[in-house]
Amino acid sequence: MWDRNQMAARAADELEDGWYVNLGIGIPTLVANYVGDKDITLQSENGMLGMGPFPFAGDENPDLINAGKQTITELRRTSYFDSAQSFGMIRGGKIAAAILGAMEVDEKGDLANWMIPGKLVKGMGGAMDLVAGVGRVIVVMDHTNKHGDSKLLRECTLPLTGKGVVDRIITNLGVLDVVEGGLKIVECADGVTEDELRAATEATIV
Amino acid sequence: MWDRNQMAARAADELEDGWYVNLGIGIPTLVANYVGDKDITLQSENGMLGMGPFPFAGDENPDLINAGKQTITELRRTSYFDSAQSFGMIRGGKIAAAILGAMEVDEKGDLANWMIPGKLVKGMGGAMDLVAGVGRVIVVMDHTNKHGDSKLLRECTLPLTGKGVVDRIITNLGVLDVVEGGLKIVECADGVTEDELRAATEATIV
Amino acid sequence: MQKIYPNAAAALDGLLQDGMFIAAGGFGLCGIPELLLSAIKDAGTKDLTFASNNAGVDDFGIGILLQTRQVKKMISSYVGENAEFMRQYLSGELELEFNPQGTLAERMRSGGCGIPGFYTKTGVGTVIADGKEHKDFPTGPDGAPETYIMEEGIFADLAIVKAWKADETGNLVFRKTARNFNPPAAMCGKTCVVEVEEIVPVGSLDPDAIHLPGIYVHRIIQGDHEKRIEQRTVREKS
Amino acid sequence: MQKIYPNAAAALDGLLQDGMFIAAGGFGLCGIPELLLSAIKDAGTKDLTFASNNAGVDDFGIGILLQTRQVKKMISSYVGENAEFMRQYLSGELELEFNPQGTLAERMRSGGCGIPGFYTKTGVGTVIADGKEHKDFPTGPDGAPETYIMEEGIFADLAIVKAWKADETGNLVFRKTARNFNPPAAMCGKTCVVEVEEIVPVGSLDPDAIHLPGIYVHRIIQGDHEKRIEQRTVREKS
Numbered sequence: 001m002w003d004r005n006q007m008a009a010r011a012a013d014e015l016e017d018g019w020y021v022n023l024g025i026g027i028p029t030l031v032a033n034y035v036g037d038k039d040i041t042l043q044s045e046n047g048m049l050g051m052g053p054f055p056f057a058g059d060e061n062p063d064l065i066n067a068g069k070q071t072i073t074e075l076r077r078t079s080y081f082d083s084a085q086s087f088g089m090i091r092g093g094k095i096a097a098a099i100l101g102a103m104e105v106d107e108k109g110d111l112a113n114w115m116i117p118g119k120l121v122k123g124m125g126g127a128m129d130l131v132a133g134v135g136r137v138i139v140v141m142d143h144t145n146k147h148g149d150s151k152l153l154r155e156c157t158l159p160l161t162g163k164g165v166v167d168r169i170i171t172n173l174g175v176l177d178v179v180e181g182g183l184k185i186v187e188c189a190d191g192v193t194e195d196e197l198r199a200a201t202e203a204t205i206v
Numbered sequence: 207m208w209d210r211n212q213m214a215a216r217a218a219d220e221l222e223d224g225w226y227v228n229l230g231i232g233i234p235t236l237v238a239n240y241v242g243d244k245d246i247t248l249q250s251e252n253g254m255l256g257m258g259p260f261p262f263a264g265d266e267n268p269d270l271i272n273a274g275k276q277t278i279t280e281l282r283r284t285s286y287f288d289s290a291q292s293f294g295m296i297r298g299g300k301i302a303a304a305i306l307g308a309m310e311v312d313e314k315g316d317l318a319n320w321m322i323p324g325k326l327v328k329g330m331g332g333a334m335d336l337v338a339g340v341g342r343v344i345v346v347m348d349h350t351n352k353h354g355d356s357k358l359l360r361e362c363t364l365p366l367t368g369k370g371v372v373d374r375i376i377t378n379l380g381v382l383d384v385v386e387g388g389l390k391i392v393e394c395a396d397g398v399t400e401d402e403l404r405a406a407t408e409a410t411i412v
Numbered sequence: 413m414q415k416i417y418p419n420a421a422a423a424l425d426g427l428l429q430d431g432m433f434i435a436a437g438g439f440g441l442c443g444i445p446e447l448l449l450s451a452i453k454d455a456g457t458k459d460l461t462f463a464s465n466n467a468g469v470d471d472f473g474i475g476i477l478l479q480t481r482q483v484k485k486m487i488s489s490y491v492g493e494n495a496e497f498m499r500q501y502l503s504g505e506l507e508l509e510f511n512p513q514g515t516l517a518e519r520m521r522s523g524g525c526g527i528p529g530f531y532t533k534t535g536v537g538t539v540i541a542d543g544k545e546h547k548d549f550p551t552g553p554d555g556a557p558e559t560y561i562m563e564e565g566i567f568a569d570l571a572i573v574k575a576w577k578a579d580e581t582g583n584l585v586f587r588k589t590a591r592n593f594n595p596p597a598a599m600c601g602k603t604c605v606v607e608v609e610e611i612v613p614v615g616s617l618d619p620d621a622i623h624l625p626g627i628y629v630h631r632i633i634q635g636d637h638e639k640r641i642e643q644r645t646v647r648e649k650s
Numbered sequence: 651m652q653k654i655y656p657n658a659a660a661a662l663d664g665l666l667q668d669g670m671f672i673a674a675g676g677f678g679l680c681g682i683p684e685l686l687l688s689a690i691k692d693a694g695t696k697d698l699t700f701a702s703n704n705a706g707v708d709d710f711g712i713g714i715l716l717q718t719r720q721v722k723k724m725i726s727s728y729v730g731e732n733a734e735f736m737r738q739y740l741s742g743e744l745e746l747e748f749n750p751q752g753t754l755a756e757r758m759r760s761g762g763c764g765i766p767g768f769y770t771k772t773g774v775g776t777v778i779a780d781g782k783e784h785k786d787f788p789t790g791p792d793g794a795p796e797t798y799i800m801e802e803g804i805f806a807d808l809a810i811v812k813a814w815k816a817d818e819t820g821n822l823v824f825r826k827t828a829r830n831f832n833p834p835a836a837m838c839g840k841t842c843v844v845e846v847e848e849i850v851p852v853g854s855l856d857p858d859a860i861h862l863p864g865i866y867v868h869r870i871i872q873g874d875h876e877k878r879i880e881q882r883t884v885r886e887k888s
Contacts, residue, residue, distance in 0.1 A: 076853030087514025091764030122492030129514030163537025268877035282615030293752025297526030328730030335752030369775025528787035549766035
């Protein structure tokens with residue numbers, strides 16, 4: 001089983017030198033810590049390419065935040081632009097990959113990560129644009145919920161963020177690809193057998 | 207009868223303080239000489255607001271031309287932008303007025319100024335965007351062609367640049383507005399009687 | 413042509429009307445037109461519809477207009493930071509139209525560019541697509557058809573915007589990620605009022621580095637901004 | 651990730667293919683990718699379709715590819731400066747699709763932004779509207795319907811672009827009216843190759859003043875530009 005940091009490290013392996021990448025909040029944010037020598041440029045969809053780390057205390061700038069509204073810093077390569085341009089590059093497929101969290105994923109690549117009916121609905125933010133537009137959608141999530149039920153389903157039950165948009169799923173139990181007919185196991189996490197991974201998965205595995 | 211400069215001066219009277227204006231080639235270009243104290247900002251649709259006069263010899267800059275491909279200069283208020291933004295402001299109605307030449311205008315406000323079938327066709331450039339988008343389209347043209355035939359017609363015979371787009375027509379004989387049912391005489395040029403203007407006009411005058 | 417006004421109330425004078433549609437710039441609390449929002453609160457204008465990516469927090473940004481019940485409807489992508497918003501929404505006092513963030517930005521830019529509708533893949537197959545026109549375009553591999561939905565341009569009565577600097581003709585420069593929704597919001601307003609930190613003489617801005625030309629800007633005020641930080645995150649000096 | 655190439659031929663290596671669709675920046679002879687056009691001539695690539703506002707003049711710009719008969723089709727708004735163009739067009743050797751200038755610019759930007767279609771009033775009631783989808787939107791006074799036509803986004807195989815400066819990551823800065831069609835052309839290309847007058851170290855450009863972020867730029871060359879003036883107009887010193 002992988003922990004959060006191992007999942008983030010595994011997700012970082014997905015990224016190729018020279019890519020422009022958008023990281024969602026939660027575990028995806030940790031991916032930045034594991035890109036190593038690769039030349040990765042992070043997009044913040046509120047209007048920035050080349051997102052740097054958090055500032056040192058005292059250096060916070062209210063005019064410089066990320067999509068999670070956190071104070072951040074710029075890099076030498078940074079460029080700023082408006083929201084229409086920012087989502088123009090997202091919708092236009094210029095962002096090579098987005099790494100996002102999920103509540104549910106299904107075997108057709110449908111993704112649900114923005115609302116639970118009956119609960120407080122905060123909004124989809126830029127998630128629908130990202131999953132519809134970027135080159136590759138990589139989901140990082142726990143394989144099961146706190147009741148032990150699979151979050152990799154035959155069919156999503158929650159309202160969708162995007163239909164047929166997910167390419168690869170990285171969970172605490174392993175890595176799976178969305179392919180014709182279902183999900184395909186790419187690898188199992190350390191100490192996880194393929195049988196265990198199958199048992200924890202409701203979606204069809206092909 | 208007005209000459210070219212008088213027509214341009216009359217057209218300049220149409221412009222109001224604070225307006226952003228696009229001037230076509232030919233007589234419309236001369237309008238800039240007659241705006242007087244009014245605060246008028248000229249747009250050049252290749253990507254500039256605040257177009258200045260021609261440069262002094264030796265100051266020409268190949269990176270600074272107008273939509274007629276002539277070398278020009280910038281002003282203190284000048285801003286540059288790309289062609290998508292430039293026509294965004296045109297299409298979006300931000301340009302208060304365009305002053306353009308015409309081959310034919312008709313009583314429904316149709317305008318023809320870009321092609322003569324069978325002759326060399328150079329293209330419409332930005333003319334179709336301008337007449338469809340700006341707040342007010344003012345045409346400056348000779349009232350008749352070299353054969354003495356009216357260029358203010360019941361119905362345009364040439365391929366249109368825009369349909370129902372013209373607001374006001376300034377000719378060597380006077381000023382006419384496009385209104386419900388036809389053209390309405392606003393004023394006659396110096397030494398031109400209303401009868402003479404009517405006689406030179408094929409379009410219905412109401 | 414004088415675009416400079418002494419303060420926010422003066423700049424909004426004659427522009428406010430109950431039931432009007434306002435597009436506002438800003439993302440979270442970053443780059444929001446805080447002085448103009450405050451003046452709208454003081455003016456007491458009611459039944460407002462706002463196109464704004466967020467709804468501020470309870471006591472800052474659009475949140476201050478929620479407390480006074482001046483807002484009828486929000487068009488936003490994310491409203492999670494505002495408890496009063498949620499209370500009014502869940503009790504049915506407030507209408508809410510969720511737009512994906514990029515769709516909202518493009519709708520504003522489109523309206524400003526005279527484009528009443530455009531096609532996007534964003535939201536296809538989700539609740540966002542319900543009731544919208546669907547159309548296939550041959551954009552897939554080897555020209556295979558892909559499905560898009562039509563979204564409409566936003567044409568607002570008024571745009572309120574925050575920039576860093578303006579010159580006297582309204583040419584605007586923004587700063588870092590405070591640019592965000594401000595240019596598209598400015599573009600889609602019939603009238604656009606801008607608050608800046610500094611008005612500079614015409615000629616002091618580089619013509620090649622103007623983010624939004626003055627043609628989009630009708631009235632300008634200069635003022636002091638609180639510029640509140642929503643999530644102060646720092647790292648340790650190592 | 652190395653984006654810098656030694657020269658135009660090297661930067662185009664592996665990207666050219668007979669029959670391909672190229673979007674080119676420039677307006678008239680201002681801001682045209684002259685070095686890349688010259689390299690395409692040398693490469694001899696045939697049956698090209700160009701989306702470019704103009705077609706250059708006989709011996710400069712796209713004109714040099716017309717002389718060698720490498721161009722099959724032009725999508726342009728104005729081609730009046732090119733006699734060879736007219737000869738080939740009138741003899742049926744060359745296809746020509748006229749686009750209104752703003753429609754062409756928006757089609758490029760749209761393609762680059764993943765928008766396969768948008769509605770515009772430009773060209774309604776003219777030959778440009780023939781065969782295009784018409785749709786009414788309530789954008790007139792008091793919501794009266796107005797008619798628009800649908801135009802399609804341009805998705806080019808390759809974009810060739812001229813900028814003033816690039817940093818090593820491809821962030822671009824243009825100069826004055828040489829910006830023109832270059833950003834939209836760059837955006838709509840599957841691959842984008844840029845020629846600049848100067849490549850500067852990363853960090854030398856102001857992040858707030860970058861006209862086109864490096865994400866759109868795949869390959870960069872630096873070179874000497876002729877920058878020919880088409881109409882030299884001057885005024886007298888008084």
